[in-house]
Amino acid sequence: MGILDRVAIAGIGNTEFSRDSGRSETQLAAECIKSALDDAGLAPADVDGMVTFTIDNTEDVDLIRNLGIPGLRYASRIPHGGAGSGGSVVHAAGAIAAGLADVVVVWRAMNERSEYRFGSANAAKPAPGGGAVNMQWAVPWGAATPACWQSMVSHRYMTEFGVTNRDLAEIAVLHRKHSLNNPNAFGYQKELTVEDHQNSRWIIEPVLRLLDCCQESDGGQAFVVTSLERARDLRQKPARITAGAQWVPYPTDAITNFYFEDFTEMATTQGMARQLYEQSGIGPADIQVAMLYDHFSPILLQHLEAFGFCAKGEAMDFIRDGNCALDGALPTNTHGGLMSEAYIHGLNSLAEAVRQIRGTAINQIEGVEHAAFSSGMTGLILGKD
Amino acid sequence: MNLRPAPWIERDGIPFWEAAKRGELVAQSCKDCGVLRSPPRPMCPDCHSVANEFRVLSGRGTVYTWVIPRYPPIPAYGEGNIVAVINLDEGVRVVSNLREIEYDDVTADMRVEVFFEDAEQDYKIPVFRPATA
Numbered sequence: 211m212g213i214l215d216r217v218a219i220a221g222i223g224n225t226e227f228s229r230d231s232g233r234s235e236t237q238l239a240a241e242c243i244k245s246a247l248d249d250a251g252l253a254p255a256d257v258d259g260m261v262t263f264t265i266d267n268t269e270d271v272d273l274i275r276n277l278g279i280p281g282l283r284y285a286s287r288i289p290h291g292g293a294g295s296g297g298s299v300v301h302a303a304g305a306i307a308a309g310l311a312d313v314v315v316v317w318r319a320m321n322e323r324s325e326y327r328f329g330s331a332n333a334a335k336p337a338p339g340g341g342a343v344n345m346q347w348a349v350p351w352g353a354a355t356p357a358c359w360q361s362m363v364s365h366r367y368m369t370e371f372g373v374t375n376r377d378l379a380e381i382a383v384l385h386r387k388h389s390l391n392n393p394n395a396f397g398y399q400k401e402l403t404v405e406d407h408q409n410s411r412w413i414i415e416p417v418l419r420l421l422d423c424c425q426e427s428d429g430g431q432a433f434v435v436t437s438l439e440r441a442r443d444l445r446q447k448p449a450r451i452t453a454g455a456q457w458v459p460y461p462t463d464a465i466t467n468f469y470f471e472d473f474t475e476m477a478t479t480q481g482m483a484r485q486l487y488e489q490s491g492i493g494p495a496d497i498q499v500a501m502l503y504d505h506f507s508p509i510l511l512q513h514l515e516a517f518g519f520c521a522k523g524e525a526m527d528f529i530r531d532g533n534c535a536l537d538g539a540l541p542t543n544t545h546g547g548l549m550s551e552a553y554i555h556g557l558n559s560l561a562e563a564v565r566q567i568r569g570t571a572i573n574q575i576e577g578v579e580h581a582a583f584s585s586g587m588t589g590l591i592l593g594k595d
Numbered sequence: 596m597n598l599r600p601a602p603w604i605e606r607d608g609i610p611f612w613e614a615a616k617r618g619e620l621v622a623q624s625c626k627d628c629g630v631l632r633s634p635p636r637p638m639c640p641d642c643h644s645v646a647n648e649f650r651v652l653s654g655r656g657t658v659y660t661w662v663i664p665r666y667p668p669i670p671a672y673g674e675g676n677i678v679a680v681i682n683l684d685e686g687v688r689v690v691s692n693l694r695e696i697e698y699d700d701v702t703a704d705m706r707v708e709v710f711f712e713d714a715e716q717d718y719k720i721p722v723f724r725p726a727t728a
Contacts, residue, residue: 330667334603344634347608347634349603350602350720352669355667358664362690365660365661411665411666412666469633469634
C-alpha cells in the first residue's frame with residue numbers, strides 16, 4: 211500500500227459548465243469550493259490547506275476572505291497546465307499524509323470561454339508556471355495553438371500506426387454517447403454521428419477537426435481531500451487515493467513538447483502510470499473504469515497504451531472493439547469527458563472518477579473497485595473503502 | 596505576400612537568430628564536452644558547463660512530423676502553411692516550415708534542406724524544402 215492510501219477524496223463540487231458564466235472566476239471558485247465542502251459535510255472553518263494550478267487566475271488569499279477560512283497551514287500550486295491537473299490532488303494528499311494539513315481544498319475556476327480561449331493563437335510569452343518553455347521555438351513558424359502542438363506529436367503516431375482522422379471520429383462519437391444523459395454536459399441530448407464529425411471543419415489538418423477538440427468552457431470544480439480516517443466520519447463514501455503520481459521526464463515540456471525521441475511513446479504518462487502501479491500493487495487488469503485526459507481525441511490512444519490497457523499501436527482497435535464503451539472491458543470517460551461534458555482543465559473528469567467509486571455516476575459501472583485518472587504528467591488510482 | 600512576423604526572441608536564443616540573419620542554421624554546442632543541444636539553454640545537461648558556442652549545421656535533415664494549422668487562421672503565414680518537426684543530420688531537432696512542396700506530397704522521413712525567408716525587422720527565418728540530390 212502506498213502512503214497516499216491513508217488519504218481520501220471526501221467531497222466534490224462544481225458550478226454549472228457554460229459558455230458564459232456571467233460572474234467572476236473568484237466567484238466560481240468560491241461557489242465550487244463551498245459546494246464541495248457541503249458535499250463532504252464540512253465547513254470552511256475546517257479547511258487548513260488549498261491547492262490549485264499555477265495558471266489559475268484566482269488566489270487562495272482572496273478565497274479565504276470570501277469563504278471565511280480562518281487560516282491555511284498549506285498553500286501550493288501545481289505546474290504544467292492541464293497535464294498537471296491530477297497533481298493538485300496528489301500534492302494535497304501528500305500534504306495530508308505528511309501531517310502538514312488536515313483538510314485541503316483543491317480547485318480550478320475558469321472563464322476559459324467567455325474571457326479568454328486556450329484555442330486562440332499565441333503570439334507572446336505566456337505567464338510563467340505553465341511549463342511551455344519551448345513555445346518560443348514553435349510560434350515563429352505559425353505553430354501557435356495547443357491543437358497544433360498536440361497534432362504535431364499525434365501525426366507521427368498516426369502515420370506509424372495507420373490511424374486516420376476518420377478513425378478518430380469513433381472517439382468523438384464514444385464521448386458524445388456517454389454525455390447524452392448527463393445534464394451537466396455540453397453534449398447533453400445532442401446526438402453526434404461519424405458524418406457530423408467528418409463534416410466539421412479542419413482545425414489542424416490532417417489530425418484534428420472541430421469535433422476532435424475538447425469544449426472551451428466556463429466553470430469551477432473543487433475537491434475536499436482529507437485523511438481516510440476522517441473521511442469515514444463524513445457525509446459521503448470516501449474515494450481512497452490508492453495511488454497518486456507525477457512524472458516530468460527529461461526533456462519534456464508541458465505542451466510544446468517536441469524534443470523527446472519517439473513521438474509514439476508517451477513518456478510522461480508511462481512513467482506516471484508505472485509509479486501508480488508500484489505504489490498500489492495493482493495492474494491495469496485491476497482497474498474497472500478510466501478517466502483519461504481528452505483535450506484532443508488522439509491523445510486517448512496514447513493514454514490507453516501508456517497505462518498498459520492495450521499494447522502499443524493497438525489503441526484504435528481497442529476502442530473500435532468496444533472496450534471503452536459503457537458495456538466494454540474498460541468504460542472510459544463515462545461522463546462524456548472533456549470533449550463532451552466540459553473542459554475544466556481535466557478536473558471535471560477526476561470528479562467523475564470519484565462518482566464511479568461512490569456508485570453515484572449517471573452512467574454507473576457495476577463492480578467498480580478502482581478508477582484510474584490521468585492528465586498525462588499526473589494521475590491517480592482511486593479505490594473503494 | 597507580407598513579411599513573416601519577427602521571431603519571438605529570448606536571451607538564450609539570440610545567437611540562433613543572429614546566425615539566421617547571416618543565412619546560417621546553427622545549433623548550440625557545449626564548449627567543454629561538445630554535445631549539441633536544441634533548443635538553446637544556458638547549461639549543458641551532460642557536463643553542466645555554462646560555456647557554449649553555436650555551430651553551423653549542414654542544414655539537411657528528415658521530416659519527422661508535419662501538419663497544416665487551419666483554424667484559427669494566422670494570415671501572416673499564408674494559407675496552407677505546413678508546420679514540421681525536422682530531425683537534422685547532426686542529431687538535433689527543430690520546428691520549422693516546409694516550402695516548395697504540396698502537402699499531399701510530403702512523406703515521413705523525406706529528405707529536406709534549409710533555406711531562409713525574410714521576416715519583419717530584417718530577421719530571417721529558417722525553413723525547409725525537399726533536398727536536392
